[in-house]
Amino acid sequence: MMTGSSFFLSALAGLLACCIIQRYKLINPYILMVMMYVGINIILTASLNLINGYMGEFSVGHAGFMAVGAYVSSILTVRVFSAQYAQWFFPLALIAGGMGAGLVGMIVAIPSFKTRGDYLAIVTLAFNMIVKSAIENIDAIGGPRGFLGMHRLTTLPWIFIWTVLTLWIIRNFIYSNYGRGVLSIREDEVASELMGVHTRRVKVLTFVISSFFAGVAGGLFAHLLQFINPNSFNILKSTDILIMVYLGGVGSIIGSILGATIFTVLLEILRPLQVWRMVIMPLVLIFLMLFRPRGIMGLRELRLFVPEQYRKAVARWRLKRKKYDAVS
Amino acid sequence: MSYFLQQGLNALQLGSIYALIALGYTMVYGILTMINFAHGDLFMVGAFFCFLAATYLGFPFVPALLISILGVAVLGVLIEQLAYKPLRRAPRVSAIITALGVGIFLESFTLALTPYPQHVPALMTNKTYEWLGVSISTLQILIIALSLGLMFLLDFIVRRTMVGVAMRAISWDKTIVPLMGVPVNLIISVTFALGAGLGGAAGTMYALAYPVIDPYIGVMVGWKAFISAVIGGIGNIRGAMLGGFILGGVEIFVAAFLPSTYRDFVAFALLLILLILRPHGILGKPHAQKI
Numbered sequence: 001m002m003t004g005s006s007f008f009l010s011a012l013a014g015l016l017a018c019c020i021i022q023r024y025k026l027i028n029p030y031i032l033m034v035m036m037y038v039g040i041n042i043i044l045t046a047s048l049n050l051i052n053g054y055m056g057e058f059s060v061g062h063a064g065f066m067a068v069g070a071y072v073s074s075i076l077t078v079r080v081f082s083a084q085y086a087q088w089f090f091p092l093a094l095i096a097g098g099m100g101a102g103l104v105g106m107i108v109a110i111p112s113f114k115t116r117g118d119y120l121a122i123v124t125l126a127f128n129m130i131v132k133s134a135i136e137n138i139d140a141i142g143g144p145r146g147f148l149g150m151h152r153l154t155t156l157p158w159i160f161i162w163t164v165l166t167l168w169i170i171r172n173f174i175y176s177n178y179g180r181g182v183l184s185i186r187e188d189e190v191a192s193e194l195m196g197v198h199t200r201r202v203k204v205l206t207f208v209i210s211s212f213f214a215g216v217a218g219g220l221f222a223h224l225l226q227f228i229n230p231n232s233f234n235i236l237k238s239t240d241i242l243i244m245v246y247l248g249g250v251g252s253i254i255g256s257i258l259g260a261t262i263f264t265v266l267l268e269i270l271r272p273l274q275v276w277r278m279v280i281m282p283l284v285l286i287f288l289m290l291f292r293p294r295g296i297m298g299l300r301e302l303r304l305f306v307p308e309q310y311r312k313a314v315a316r317w318r319l320k321r322k323k324y325d326a327v328s
Numbered sequence: 329m330s331y332f333l334q335q336g337l338n339a340l341q342l343g344s345i346y347a348l349i350a351l352g353y354t355m356v357y358g359i360l361t362m363i364n365f366a367h368g369d370l371f372m373v374g375a376f377f378c379f380l381a382a383t384y385l386g387f388p389f390v391p392a393l394l395i396s397i398l399g400v401a402v403l404g405v406l407i408e409q410l411a412y413k414p415l416r417r418a419p420r421v422s423a424i425i426t427a428l429g430v431g432i433f434l435e436s437f438t439l440a441l442t443p444y445p446q447h448v449p450a451l452m453t454n455k456t457y458e459w460l461g462v463s464i465s466t467l468q469i470l471i472i473a474l475s476l477g478l479m480f481l482l483d484f485i486v487r488r489t490m491v492g493v494a495m496r497a498i499s500w501d502k503t504i505v506p507l508m509g510v511p512v513n514l515i516i517s518v519t520f521a522l523g524a525g526l527g528g529a530a531g532t533m534y535a536l537a538y539p540v541i542d543p544y545i546g547v548m549v550g551w552k553a554f555i556s557a558v559i560g561g562i563g564n565i566r567g568a569m570l571g572g573f574i575l576g577g578v579e580i581f582v583a584a585f586l587p588s589t590y591r592d593f594v595a596f597a598l599l600l601i602l603l604i605l606r607p608h609g610i611l612g613k614p615h616a617q618k619i
Binding site for chain 1: 357363411414415418419421422423424425426428429430431432433435436437439440443547551554555558562589590591592593596597599600603604607608
């Protein structure tokens with residue numbers, strides 16, 4: 001693991017590189033666009049991985065949170081902030097969108113106290129459809145016609161900042177005390193309750209963090225495309241995010257990065273095949289699942305993303321077990 | 329009153345299609361505890377088989393229905409053998425994701441072959457009868473009667489025949505049943521064939537009732553059928569039938585008395601309330617959790 005300061009320095013260097021690329025237009029706009037989509041998808045994948053991979057629930061309605069974030073932040077930048085200052089209020093609008101999504105995530109977390117597995121999948125699925133249907137019925141924000149008028153405020157540096165922030169916060173959350181609670185819920189909910197994990201609080205917190213970042217990703221997405229309609233956040237979008245999570249591997253930050261990158265880039269590379277690319281893509285997924293059922297990096301992590309004290313603790317525990325095995 | 333009856337009839341028609349598809353979900357879940365997300369797309373393939381049989385081969389209703397049922401059943405078994413069987417010992421979620429992949433594959437493959445929405449020709453002379461101010465067409469009678477017939481047949485198979493006994497035994501306990509000489513793999517294949525065949529039948533009826541079909545009809549109908557299976561208690565066959573009719577009824581009556589754009593909103597909100605009140609579905613029994 002990099003120490004704090006070297007992490008900070010390399011993040012700063014990356015940000016600088018992004019600023020230079022954006023400012024002097026070093027790469028062509030198409031590749032820039034793909035890079036930005038990769039960033040947004042990494043945020044979405046990592047945040048869904050928090051619920052599906054680390055907590056072991058099966059949430060299938062992630063696009064619903066994205067929709068809430070996208071609409072809240074777009075309404076703020078178009079209707080509330082005046083156009084000339086919209087650029088400066090953009091991060092604020094994104095945070096507001098994320099908080100809106102987080103609030104909704106808190107409500108969705110309540111059914112998860114009682115139900116698990118397939119029934120929770122239904123709850124999140126229904127939530128996704130309810131959000132889509134609700135937006136379609138509110139005429140003030142365009143209804144089924146969609147919402148437009150956003151400026152193109154999403155730039156590569158913003159995507160970079162939010163991606164790094166998301167990964168950093170999720171990693172720190174996972175290796176915190178609460179994070180151990182999340183992992184213990186995945187392994188056995190009843191046992192972790194008995195061991196004193198406040199499962200309800202941990203679940204609500206995880207849902208809120210996850211949906212917050214989904215909302216932020218939605219805001220970035222809206223200000224990149226400059227047009228959103230309820231159909232961009234339907235169940236197919238949720239399925240895409242699910243596939244990215246399980247392609248890369250559950251319970252792994254590097255897995256989220258790999259899954260989102262491979263999925264997005266592969267779809268772009270296959271673009272010359274036109275309709276047949278969506279025939280090839282699922283075949284790739286099926287073969288991957290047959291040979292690596294846990295995804296590319298399932299439950300494994302790059303050293304970079306594991307805090308040092310945690311690795312040392314694991315090493316100490318292994319040594320102890322070795323000694324114990326030698327004695328007995 | 330007649331308006332109410334008329335909508336009730338429409339609800340019965342939609343509900344029977346949902347119920348037939350929900351049966352496929354619930355049977356596979358009961359035996360493998362796996363959600364077969366490709367099932368909605370099998371239903372779509374059934375509609376397209378009916379379209380092919382009717383347009384290119386010029387078949388009347390009964391052969392078209394049989395082709396659709398058999399074709400989809402074979403496809404279902406093929407998918408089970410190629411994609412799901414190797415994953416039986418893998419984590420549950422990877423089988424679910426594989427199923428999602430198979431579903432997308434079926435959609436895109438059909439889309440690549442038929443890029444435009446297709447119109448299914450009418451396969452029978454459709455007469456409309458008037459009775460008590462309610463108009464009912466031959467097609468509606470046929471759909472409702474045929475689905476009820478298929479459901480009774482399935483219920484009979486599951487409750488009264490040896491295959492059905494074996495199915496229930498496998499869903500009861502997967503480790504001890506093979507030791508009793510039950511051919512588990514064969515029974516699982518039969519389950520997939522039965523479930524997919526019912527999906528194919530539902531596809532044919534859907535294609536006749538709503539004659540414009542495209543490769544994405546299976547997505548929404550499939551998810552809704554899955555929801556019906558969960559409302560009834562997933563894994564429970566009678567529950568799936570009940571859930572299908574309940575969801576069909578809710579959708580039709582919401583659209584009848586409120587603006588039709590509220591249909592999904594109200595239907596899913598009701599579903600959430602139901603799940604909070606009865607987290608295991610109407611007929612499902614909660615599993616005792618071992619500690």
